[in-house]
Amino acid sequence: MSLWEYANPKKFMQTSGIFLPWFAALAIILFTVGLVWGYFFTPEAENFGSSVKIIFVHVPSAMMAINIWVMMLVTSLVWLIRRHHVSALAAKAAAPIGMTMTLIALFTGAIWGQPMWGTYWAWDPRLTSFLVLFLFYLGYIALWEAIDDPDTAADLTAVLCLVGSVFAVLSRYAVNFWNQGLHQGASLSLDKEEHVNSAYSNPLYVCIAAFILLFITLVLMRTRTEIRSRRLKALLARERMG
Amino acid sequence: MIAILLRDMRLAMRAGGGFGLGLAFFLIVVVLVPFGVGPEGELLGKIAPGVLWVAALLACLLSLDRIFALDFEDGSLDLLATAPVPLEGVVAMKAFAHWLTTGLPLTIAAPFLAVLLNMPDQGFFWLVVTLGLGTPALSFIGTFGAALTVGLKRGGLLLSLLVLPLYVPTLIFGAEALRRGTLGLDNTTPLLMLAGITAGVVALLPFVAAATIRINLR
Numbered sequence: 001m002s003l004w005e006y007a008n009p010k011k012f013m014q015t016s017g018i019f020l021p022w023f024a025a026l027a028i029i030l031f032t033v034g035l036v037w038g039y040f041f042t043p044e045a046e047n048f049g050s051s052v053k054i055i056f057v058h059v060p061s062a063m064m065a066i067n068i069w070v071m072m073l074v075t076s077l078v079w080l081i082r083r084h085h086v087s088a089l090a091a092k093a094a095a096p097i098g099m100t101m102t103l104i105a106l107f108t109g110a111i112w113g114q115p116m117w118g119t120y121w122a123w124d125p126r127l128t129s130f131l132v133l134f135l136f137y138l139g140y141i142a143l144w145e146a147i148d149d150p151d152t153a154a155d156l157t158a159v160l161c162l163v164g165s166v167f168a169v170l171s172r173y174a175v176n177f178w179n180q181g182l183h184q185g186a187s188l189s190l191d192k193e194e195h196v197n198s199a200y201s202n203p204l205y206v207c208i209a210a211f212i213l214l215f216i217t218l219v220l221m222r223t224r225t226e227i228r229s230r231r232l233k234a235l236l237a238r239e240r241m242g
Numbered sequence: 243m244i245a246i247l248l249r250d251m252r253l254a255m256r257a258g259g260g261f262g263l264g265l266a267f268f269l270i271v272v273v274l275v276p277f278g279v280g281p282e283g284e285l286l287g288k289i290a291p292g293v294l295w296v297a298a299l300l301a302c303l304l305s306l307d308r309i310f311a312l313d314f315e316d317g318s319l320d321l322l323a324t325a326p327v328p329l330e331g332v333v334a335m336k337a338f339a340h341w342l343t344t345g346l347p348l349t350i351a352a353p354f355l356a357v358l359l360n361m362p363d364q365g366f367f368w369l370v371v372t373l374g375l376g377t378p379a380l381s382f383i384g385t386f387g388a389a390l391t392v393g394l395k396r397g398g399l400l401l402s403l404l405v406l407p408l409y410v411p412t413l414i415f416g417a418e419a420l421r422r423g424t425l426g427l428d429n430t431t432p433l434l435m436l437a438g439i440t441a442g443v444v445a446l447l448p449f450v451a452a453a454t455i456r457i458n459l460r
Contacts, residue, residue, distance in 0.1 A: 159454055
């Protein structure tokens with residue numbers, strides 16, 4: 001029993017088919033609990049008012065936006081090294097979700113920024129690097145769409161993902177250097193000084209778990225769709241031959 | 243490898259090579275900016291470093307798709323890939339030729355255009371230094387982008403979409419070093435970072451670009 005067994009599409013389809021409904025159900029439950037808890041059962045923060053509650057969408061989506069890119073980086077590496085198609089397809093499936101998460105983080109941030117900072121947008125390091133991250137997702141998806149041959153597309157996008165990761169990190173530091181920002185530091189950390197009040201952090205953890213499960217559900221669904229469409233193409237090609 | 247360098251430069255200089263095109267584009271962008279923002283000298287002097295850097299970057303972008311596309315179409319890229327010279331070296335030479343025909347002329351032309359933008363006197367030295375340090379990075383990153391899109395029919399637009407995010411760090415450090423130099427501030431840190439990016443990119447990206455070309459030629 002090893003992880004590489006799931007490189008076999010058949011095995012992957014079987015197992016993911018069993019787990020998918022459970023992940024989906026759990027995601028729905030956690031979303032309900034986390035958002036209801038967060039929106040209706042947390043106190044209003046001093047000098048933030050009720051606008052603080054957007055944190056329950058903003059922080060998890062921002063975390064996912066970055067982590068999905070890391071997941072794409074890992075799956076791209078697996079594809080380049082071990083040539084497992086499921087891995088490449090999972091990276092392809094994850095990209096639009098990551099882009100959406102980046103957009104959600106940017107939009108909720110803008111909505112939150114207006115009452116707090118008095119502006120929807122500021123060229124703050126965090127905001128700017130998220131915009132750059134969005135551009136990276138855009139380029140990655142566009143490259144997938146542009147190339148016909150699936151293996152070439154998988155190879156080239158994987159290379160782009162690797163190079164892009166280096167430049168994304170570089171941009172992050174460049175942007176930090178370029179402008180000192182308004183954005184507060186980490187909301188959750190082991191350092192108690194920075195940590196948000198536990199009245200917020202507990203529902204926030206639930207929301208983060210919900211976002212992670214949502215991502216797993218979506219990426220499994222999308223990977224399964226990709227595998228099926230690949231099979232469909234193979235079947236059609238075989239029919240034309242016969 | 244020197245033969246490849248000379249060949250690429252000769253191809254770029256000849257008609258249809260787009261040698262003058264990048265320079266002309268640079269000139270036009272810089273001329274258009276005052277029309278857009280108004281003729282106040284003080285404001286223009288303030289934004290001159292950023293405008294010059296962005297314009298140089300866009301002018302660089304313009305000729306990127308020529309690096310490999312023509313060679314790919316007439317099949318000489320296949321020959322180069324199977325030649326005894328390592329493909330990495332070929333790619334590096336092509337990127338270098340691109341810099342010699344685009345980045346270097348831009349760097350030389352930039353001070354003259356800076357006059358149009360009313361740039362303060364102490365900025366001219368830094369303008370040449372930052373562009374001279376930064377444009378090789380633009381050429382080498384662009385070569386990687388060109389290698390990614392070489393097999394595509396209409397890769398030009400996609401190429402810019404892929405390459406522009408990769409240009410962000412170079413642009414930030416280059417423009418910041420120039421801005422600080424223009425204001426007479428200490429600009430050692432951004433200058434070192436810019437040089438570091440260029441050095442890293444020149445050393446590593448030819449390998450990646452060569453790998454991408456091999457994928458594309460498969």
